[in-house]
Amino acid sequence: MRLLEGKTALITGVANRWSIATGIARAFAAHGAKLAFIYQGERVKDEVEKLAAELGGGKAYECDVTSDEALAKLADDIRRDYGTLDALVHSIAFVNKEDLAGKVFKTSRSGFALALDISSYSLIALTNALVDVLNDGSSIMALTYLGATSIVPNYNVAGISKAALEAIVRYLAFDLGDRGIRVNAISAGPISTASSRQVKDFKTMLDKVESAAPLRRNVTSEDVGNTAVYLASDLSRAITADVHFVDSGYHAMGMFPKQTEP
Ligand code: 0WD
Secondary structure (H helix, E strand, O other): OOOOOOOEEEEOOOOOOOOHHHHHHHHHHHOOOEEEEEEOOHHHHHHHHHHHHHOOOOOEEEOOOOOHHHHHHHHHHHHHHOOOEEEEEEOOOOOOHHHOOOOHHHOOHHHHHHHHHHHHHHHHHHHHHHOOOEEEEEEEEEEEOHHHOOOOOOOHHHHHHHHHHHHHHHHHHHHHHHHOOEEEEEEEOOOOOOOHHHOOOHHHHHHHHHHHOOOOOOOOHHHHHHHHHHHHOHHHOOOOOOEEEEOOOHHHOOOOOHHHOO
16 A cells, blocks of 8 residues: 555655665655655765656755755745645754764854754754645654663764754644644664764664664664654554654663663
8 A cells, every 4th residue: 555645745864875864765755755855965966866866756956954045945946846745854963073972061062053953953944944835734754863862872962952853843743733734753773874873882872772672673764764654644644743763662671681781
């Protein structure tokens, strides 16, 4: 059964084939969605255009989410080329590499502001720009991580930005609920990508999930993509303001038996 037939989705955060957003785009296309993409700049333009061509020939617009002008132009472009949207996928984060190791209290004011602007505020900015092109009943989703609510050494200000992102998800869900628009977060387990590899000792995070999670395996961007399809589809039309874990159950562990000690 194709769950997204007749729906149009805007996908953000594709940088290359390993990006979680790439897995989501593939899953959406397999379920019949029409896709549009944004890319941050020339560095990733080719990759994004290649994926767009492969997955049905959707448009790819340059848009840096820190620019209000770029976001306003994006809304105009989407209105012209697609009319309306049914889903928005926020899969964007950035933290200076020096802030992904060491002590959180060493985080600079500028590093903090940058992380929160790109990783958290951008969901508000994208929603504000696109609110009039989103159909009633649309689905907005954002990618988050366990480090929002628990201490994950080295994730540091990225975790703080995810805490803000998850709060934003809840407030947007309230703002938009009267239009039937749903806003959720997907909390993915660690997946090796260009961004995640910036976190010091990232490989250890993968090893811990594999040894200690109830399912004893790491997750893939395909796993995340399948959950994203559910959240974009009408199957989840009563689900909003929540964080959905796609992490082999790791988040639910409160203690680790000897044989699964991380
Ligand atoms: O383990 C992981 N990989 C997890 C990632 C576990 C749980 C959550 N996440 C989250 C990330 O925090 C992020 O929100 O998933 C989202 C996607 O992350 P990813 O797929 O791991 O990373 P990546 O492939 O690097 O995509 C993020 C992209 C950027 O990639 P690069 O590598 O070019 O920095 O976000 C985009 C950019 O394409 N991006 C922007 N897009 C528009 N404007 C901007 C910007 N200013 N900054 C970054």
